[in-house]
Amino acid sequence: MIWQLDLVLLSLVVICAIASITVKDLLSSAIILGAYSFLMCLIWAEMGAVDVAFTEATVGAGVSTIFFVAAIYHTTRRTKD
Amino acid sequence: MINKHDDIIIETLSRLLTPFIQAFGLYVLCLGHYSPGGGFQGGVLVAASFILLVIAYDIKEAKSRLTEKWNIVLNSAGVFVYAGIGLLCLILGANFLDYSVLSKILPVGPEEARALGILGVEIGVEITVAACLVSIFLDLASRGEHEEALK
Numbered sequence: 703m704i705w706q707l708d709l710v711l712l713s714l715v716v717i718c719a720i721a722s723i724t725v726k727d728l729l730s731s732a733i734i735l736g737a738y739s740f741l742m743c744l745i746w747a748e749m750g751a752v753d754v755a756f757t758e759a760t761v762g763a764g765v766s767t768i769f770f771v772a773a774i775y776h777t778t779r780r781t782k783d
Numbered sequence: 784m785i786n787k788h789d790d791i792i793i794e795t796l797s798r799l800l801t802p803f804i805q806a807f808g809l810y811v812l813c814l815g816h817y818s819p820g821g822g823f824q825g826g827v828l829v830a831a832s833f834i835l836l837v838i839a840y841d842i843k844e845a846k847s848r849l850t851e852k853w854n855i856v857l858n859s860a861g862v863f864v865y866a867g868i869g870l871l872c873l874i875l876g877a878n879f880l881d882y883s884v885l886s887k888i889l890p891v892g893p894e895e896a897r898a899l900g901i902l903g904v905e906i907g908v909e910i911t912v913a914a915c916l917v918s919i920f921l922d923l924a925s926r927g928e929h930e931e932a933l934k
Contacts, residue, residue: 765920768834
């Protein structure tokens with residue numbers, strides 16, 4: 703484990719998490735959540751849990767982002783609150 | 784959003800990439816014993832290749848390759864394979880999913896029977912996960928009508 707890399711990745715994860723719940727556009731919120739999943743995948747791989755990283759990359763970043771985008775097509779793109 | 788005859792780059796690239804993604808899904812399934820991966824991740828990759836086809840072409844093109852009836856059949860076939868191997872071990876006199884007893888009906892020893900048994904279970908998981916994710920996406924993207932995706 704390299705603590706400098708850990709620090710950079712963890713701060714980027716926190717930034718992505720806060721950005722995805724504060725942004726008003728739902729589509730960009732879904733895409734930022736995909737970026738969050740890829741960063742989590744990097745953290746898992748860096749900690750040695752390669753199997754979990756693989757699952758995170760396929761399910762979290764790949765398929766669930768597509769599901770969010772497909773769901774957003776049936777609602778309004780901007781949030782009210 | 785993207786219709787057929789919309790962009791030749793997206794069409795050609797997705798048509799060329801789809802078999803490679805599916806082959807990688809099968810590779811992940813078969814190498815699941817020795818390297819990261821397994822049935823679940825391989826199934827997600829196979830489903831992702833199909834979802835790419837739906838996004839790049841349209842839903843009719845994708846449904847001409849995998850009809851709804853076959854999707855339902857595959858959805859239950861994976862669960863059948865999983866539970867069938869478990870129950871086969873139960874019938875042969877061991878615990879549920881205790882694969883070593885499969886050496887009574889396979890021409891291999893108990894250790895090899897364990898490896899083959901878990902491979903069969905992973906194949907069942909792969910089939911179910913792929914079919915299930917495809918059906919979730921088709922229902923989600925077309926409001927359950929299966930006419931036009933992402934409109």
